[in-house]
Amino acid sequence: MNIAVLIKHVPVSNDVTVDPVTHALVRASSEGMINPADLNAIEEALVLKEKTNGHVTVFTMGPPDAEKSLRDAMAMGCDDSCLITDRCIAGGDTIATAKVLAKSIRRYGDFDLIMGGALSSDGATGQVGAMVAEYMDIPHISEIHKLDYINGKVETIKKYQGRNFTIQAELPALVTVCFGANSPRLATLRTKRAAKSKPMEIYTNAELGMPVDEIGLAGSPTAVIDSFAPESKRRAKMITGSPEEAAKEIKALIDKEEGKE
Amino acid sequence: MEKKRIGIIGGGISGTCLGYHLSLYDNAEVIVFEKDTIGGASTAKSAGTVCLFDDSLNNRYWDVRLYGFESYLKMEEEEKGSAGFDKTGTLVVATDEKVEAVIKTGIALTKAAGYTGEYITDKNRIKEILPDISTENILGAGYTQDDGYFDGTMISNTYAKKLQKNGGTLKTGVKVTDVKVENNGIKGLATSDGEEYEFDYVVDCTGPWSKFTGDLVGLEVPLWHTKAEAFFLSPPGKKLDYTFPVLKYPAFYALRAGDNIFICKSHLSMDLNNPMHAGQWDPDKLPATGGTDDYFIDFLLDQLEMRVPGIVDSGLVSSWLSYRAEPKDFLPILGETPIDGYILATGYGGNGVIEAPAASRDLAKLIMRGESTPLLEDWAFKRLLP
Numbered sequence: 001m002n003i004a005v006l007i008k009h010v011p012v013s014n015d016v017t018v019d020p021v022t023h024a025l026v027r028a029s030s031e032g033m034i035n036p037a038d039l040n041a042i043e044e045a046l047v048l049k050e051k052t053n054g055h056v057t058v059f060t061m062g063p064p065d066a067e068k069s070l071r072d073a074m075a076m077g078c079d080d081s082c083l084i085t086d087r088c089i090a091g092g093d094t095i096a097t098a099k100v101l102a103k104s105i106r107r108y109g110d111f112d113l114i115m116g117g118a119l120s121s122d123g124a125t126g127q128v129g130a131m132v133a134e135y136m137d138i139p140h141i142s143e144i145h146k147l148d149y150i151n152g153k154v155e156t157i158k159k160y161q162g163r164n165f166t167i168q169a170e171l172p173a174l175v176t177v178c179f180g181a182n183s184p185r186l187a188t189l190r191t192k193r194a195a196k197s198k199p200m201e202i203y204t205n206a207e208l209g210m211p212v213d214e215i216g217l218a219g220s221p222t223a224v225i226d227s228f229a230p231e232s233k234r235r236a237k238m239i240t241g242s243p244e245e246a247a248k249e250i251k252a253l254i255d256k257e258e259g260k261e
Numbered sequence: 262m263e264k265k266r267i268g269i270i271g272g273g274i275s276g277t278c279l280g281y282h283l284s285l286y287d288n289a290e291v292i293v294f295e296k297d298t299i300g301g302a303s304t305a306k307s308a309g310t311v312c313l314f315d316d317s318l319n320n321r322y323w324d325v326r327l328y329g330f331e332s333y334l335k336m337e338e339e340e341k342g343s344a345g346f347d348k349t350g351t352l353v354v355a356t357d358e359k360v361e362a363v364i365k366t367g368i369a370l371t372k373a374a375g376y377t378g379e380y381i382t383d384k385n386r387i388k389e390i391l392p393d394i395s396t397e398n399i400l401g402a403g404y405t406q407d408d409g410y411f412d413g414t415m416i417s418n419t420y421a422k423k424l425q426k427n428g429g430t431l432k433t434g435v436k437v438t439d440v441k442v443e444n445n446g447i448k449g450l451a452t453s454d455g456e457e458y459e460f461d462y463v464v465d466c467t468g469p470w471s472k473f474t475g476d477l478v479g480l481e482v483p484l485w486h487t488k489a490e491a492f493f494l495s496p497p498g499k500k501l502d503y504t505f506p507v508l509k510y511p512a513f514y515a516l517r518a519g520d521n522i523f524i525c526k527s528h529l530s531m532d533l534n535n536p537m538h539a540g541q542w543d544p545d546k547l548p549a550t551g552g553t554d555d556y557f558i559d560f561l562l563d564q565l566e567m568r569v570p571g572i573v574d575s576g577l578v579s580s581w582l583s584y585r586a587e588p589k590d591f592l593p594i595l596g597e598t599p600i601d602g603y604i605l606a607t608g609y610g611g612n613g614v615i616e617a618p619a620a621s622r623d624l625a626k627l628i629m630r631g632e633s634t635p636l637l638e639d640w641a642f643k644r645l646l647p
Contacts, residue, residue: 012550031548186495186576189562196555 001054001149003045004105006116006132007038007073009066034069037117037179039076044147044177045115046077046185052149055079057108061089061100067200075187075195082108086204091217094123098131100215103208105136108201113154114174118143129176140174141167145181262288267628268450268460269293270437270474273304274413275606276466277420278617282625284427289629291429293421294452296436300417303468303544306489306583307413308516308525309614312351313376313405314367315509316360316529318612323370325619325636332618333411336419343419345412349517351507352390353403354568355380360511364403371405378405392503393496393571410507410516413614440477440603447602462628464604469544469584471607478600483645484608486584487531487539490557494522494575513564521578524561528585528611544584552582585610588645595620595640596627604628605642 012031034042045056058073060066061084070081084104092100105111114136116129126142133140144167146157154173158165169175187195205215213219237253239246267283269276272295283289310317311330318326333344355361361380368378380403381387384396390404421431432452440463441448449459465482467474475482505517515524533539537556565573587610588594594608606624609616623634 012548031551033551186578188574188576189492189558189565190574192558192577193562 001048001052001112002110003048003054003056004108004111004114005038005041005045005056005058005073005078006101006114006129007042007058007060007069008035008117008120008122009033009060009062009069010035010120010122032065032068034072035117035120035122037119037121037177039117039184040179040181041115041117041177042073042076042078043182043184045113047182048113048147048149049077054112057081057111059084059101059104059108061085061097061104063090070200071192071195071198072187074198074200075191076185077191078198080199080201082201082203084203084208086206087216088205088212088218089216091220092215093220093222094125094127094131095221096215096217096219098128098135099219100208100210101128102132102135103210104203105132107203107208110172112171114138114172116174116176118176118178126176129174133174136172136174138172138174139169140176141169142176143178144175145178147175147177264288264290265462265629266290266458266460267292267462267464268437268458269464269466270440270450271295271466271468271470272297272299272417272421272431272433273302273466273468274300274307274417274420274613274617275468275609275621276464277417277424279464279466279606279621279624280424280429281420281427282618282621283628284424284429286625286629289429289625291424292458293424293429293431294435294437294450295431295433296453298433299421299431300414303583303585304413304417304613306491306581307611307614308491308514308523309345309411309413309416310351310507310509310514310516311408311411311615312353312507312509313371313374313408314364314378314403315351315353315514316363316511317509317527318615320363320366320370322616322636323367325616327370327374328619328622329615329617330408333416336416340419343415345415347409347411347517348407349409349504349506350390350404350406351408351509352387352394353509354394355400355402356398356511358400361400368403368405371407376405376407378403378407380404390506391508391569393569394508395568395570398567404506408507411614416614437474437477440474442478442600442603445600447600460602462602462604464606464624464628466606468607468609468613469586471586471605472541473543478603480598480600480603482594482605482607483588484541484586484594485533485539485589486542486544486586487528487533487610488537488554488557489525489528489583489585489611490553490580491523491525491583492553492557492561492580493518493578494524494572495520495578496522496572497574497576508569510564510568513561515569522572522575524565526557526560528587529591531585533589542584547582547584550579550581553580587611590644593620593640594642594645595624596633596637596642598642 009032056078058078058081144156280293336344371378382401436453439451471482508515512530531538
């Protein structure tokens, strides 16, 4: 099976603020990592690769330093990668981003299955996966928890309102995987070193040839017009007393949270 | 009795340990200033190994090592967990005759102090202690069950609590913005919250920040940053089924961290002339995690394949980069400077947890009684002057 995984290079730090004028995310640290839910997508892809003797290509769209996330994905076991980077695609909304991703995937090759994380830890729209599928005119299943390959079809489990739904799709298809759906494997020193020499193609708009008014900020029909921090009713509770008393109180709070009380 | 007012800049292991030792004197008025949290910066990234014999500190200063070790054991006796002691023992591997001689001397000193220690040449016995090790191309190994590693952050916080109990003051979340000097003598300092303080002594305990702290008084502190790059590895079986001791080689060291293994390049293997190893950087720009260089992966892979092949296929859980601050001879800078009342307790490099207790004991004596000690003479600022 030929599998593509779409990942996002997101900031490591939680210290993200919103620019009051542009409403864009301002990241305090330049250090980036693979979006956590994308790690779950990679893990599902690698399991399928092992089962079908397949091949996994990982894609990301972002600044040049997003190469780090591609190398990390290849250290986990992905075979090759594609970095889509160009100033003219920066600042795009989910539609403009999905268009570029769909074009890049088509240009790269034929894939049986395209996967991605259900949500990004920074933008968290959850829209890009489904939009890529629409632009590629293939079926998609979003926010899945389990995935299998049976009789040439992909079979997934999706949880919705406390129930499990088993959903099948013909291939080619696109699925997005929920954060926590599995335990992503760890890279090792050996696979880290090997990943440095795995193939990575770089696409700019010179390769993609997309009209500049259809991509990036210029090609984005949506704009963030306001942003605000959600009001949280959760408050920290200080627990005092001896270690034994504190442990007892913490246990009671956990039980209450789990509905055991 | 005339009080001596002492301001300490930095609330890591150096500052809190010195603050505590000063607070033992009735006539000391001590304030420790920490811009963030106690023991939360480079101290928190320390492995905290205080081994009875290894090459981290020359055997000439073995009493420094012992004083540190026993200070923390006493801390643990007073309140279990207050120094974060994990008694895993230590295995120090002899890769050549020079290292072997250092280990053997260390073992003799260890035994003389009443602790256990043995030099093992039986390779089966070495593999019993650490099954994942390769015993090829080694001469033997020194082993003691009595030591292990501590938690620098826990220790700093325990010292901070003891300092407060003795009447000292902690100011956290405030940055020292100015150090007042008049007629080449210390007058006091100012902080980011707009407060001003008068002091007879100001002590720089800022470690990797000392270059910037020195700028406040126009003093060039001859420190370099060496990179402490560390990985947390998850062993192939996901769980160690034996007590992984602190493992010391000349080029790297490892210790257990829960079910993971912490592994780091040793500071004495750093080359100050290699820009990949050393430089002068801004510690405030260090990321909380990550930041390690590719060369470190290559280095570690080569070392583990050769030395500890049983863990070479461990998963990489996380990594971080820290800066050690050290002068060219890799020893700390303690004591007086050309500015009257401006004292240095910095440059511990990777050895702050080991060296801070003995250094603080002697520095407190210098500040409170004007008495120097052989250790302060050896580690004086003036040794680094041209």
